[in-house]
Amino acid sequence: MTPLALLGVISSAIFSGTSLLYTTLGEIVGERSGIVNLGLEGVLLVSAASGFAASAVSGNPYVGVLVAMLAGGLMNLVLGYLVVTRKANQLASGLALMFFGFGLSAWIGRAYVGAKIVGLPRLSLPGLSNLPILYGSLLSFDPLIYLVLPTAVLVWWVLFRTRWGLSLRAVGEAPDTAFAAGRNPGRIRYRALLVGGLLAGVGAAHLSIAYAMNWTEYMTAGRGFIAIALVIFSKWHPLRAIVGALLFSGAVAFQLLLQSSGIQVSPFLLNTVPYLLTLLVLIGWGGRRKYAAPASLGRVYQGTE
């Protein structure tokens, strides 16, 4: 195992972990406000399909990213209408949204299967451009990859260092108290869902426009659920989510490297890694107040009528 091979694993992990991290960050924002989005898989699919279609039609990948974000935001607002305005059960609404997303994304993407798009450009960091070509290609990433860590820090800052974030977390813990303090829980949850949907949209755009450069039906292959598991793994904390996303995508990259040495780790077993990690975290820290889920996560806020 050469240093180059290990660097390769890290490079692969960064490439494939980016979409997962954006999605996880989006779900953290939503869950911090008290709403669990089990339909995330469907949100991702609709965003990935719309973004890919928009890139193919416009010939501009940035238009695709924008459309994917809008699609993600819209899908999450549909969930918001169900669970905030209509006060429907969150789990049932999420599952319905997911199946709706399966069908809608297949319909949107149908005409664009096999379409050729212009992917996002790969940019080398200054100073790395005079490395040997092989190292250079390992470390040249697209803009969305460079933006993912600043985004994670920004989400942390907004959630934990601003009044808006404080209100959002207050609504997730105790909406009645937040209401008594003059906050509007419904409006705050809508905003949280919108932000979460935009972030999930970026994740989906990275998957279909920058990474795979292709649309295939059900191409997210469970990444929405992995993101939900990573939210629990990271204990609803944006910075710990970075570790979770890298751990999982690193495991996938390492398995592919092992294959070439003739060692076959079952990919089906490997797919359980995020859920095993989540279980371990739940077993280890489950009872501690500091790491507990937002207190009113999944609950319907009835409001005061």
Added chain:
Amino acid sequence: MKTKSLPSIVAVVVLAALLLAACGQAAPSAAPTEAGPCLTIGALHGGPINDAGYNQAMHESVMAIQESIPCVKIIEAENVPEEAGATSTMENMIQQGAQMIIATAFNHQYPALELSAKYPEVIFEHAGGWEMGPNFANFFGNPPDTWYLMGVAAGLMTESDQLGFVAAFPLGWTLTFINAFELGAQSVNPDAETTVAYTFAWGDAAKEADATNSLINQGADVVTMHVDSPATVISTAESRGVYSIGFQSLAAQQFAPENWISGTGYTLGDKLTWLASTVIDGTWEPIFLRCGIEDGCMAMAPFGPKVPQEVKDEVDRVRADIAAGNLVVFAGPIVDQEGTVKVADGEELSADAMGSVDWFVEGVNGSPK
């Protein structure tokens, strides 16, 4: 109370409308002539027919029948991956008057075989299967020779002597393709090695990108694949600036304008046209049809802009050798990764054995299981 239930009613109506719109996609492409069709053919595919890969190649082959025999009517269905769906789709086609069924996905074989017993007057042709019956036969291209040619091109083009192969599953035919590719590369470049990465899915684009990146990060500078659609692997290779070789459909070239070497695809139109004509004149017989590049069942895509003339000439020379029978790809001695002799000197690997290969030739990195 009335005003309160209005939004949910609106929501239900909108959802229902969207669902209906999504369901109304399976439109058959029918072109009946005035006198009625001379033969109705039902064709079904496992995936989308515009995937720039296997399904597109099969769709174009089926459509070629109509170009040569305008009086046939073709009912086509795509995205039928499962056995249950295949059965009901074929039954439906037969109800619509189909006298010939062409099923192109791996999973279609047994549903088609069962229906062939139920409808003895309907002819069933399956792509790539092995079962036979009185009104059930199969047809396919024979890719190992073309994979050997691709290996020759890759072996001459590589600078790192590392070739990458993204494969869906360790299946017998896939291993045979990989072996033929590596043997071709070795024949012109003794140092060439092929490294294999499996995705364990025919169409998981993200996994294909993972696998391609992993192979490139391990030093591969030529990448090829055996998955349904070559789009992701070739796009990824192009964005990393490494060479690529396509498979399944010749349409793959569009994804690599710069670093494309060549590719091969299925072009079964002529053979399917011939099969349909025998159904029309009543001379159809169940034959196990396999045909290669010299019969026109496989084709090679044009070379990319970076391929020098010497490489093109060498590939053409090897192709002529194979056509003339001077060169047999799987002629012994062939040893596997452990050094065990798999094909003895003076012997050849039979077509039957190619489908159930469970070993890699020396020079392939990866597990054949």
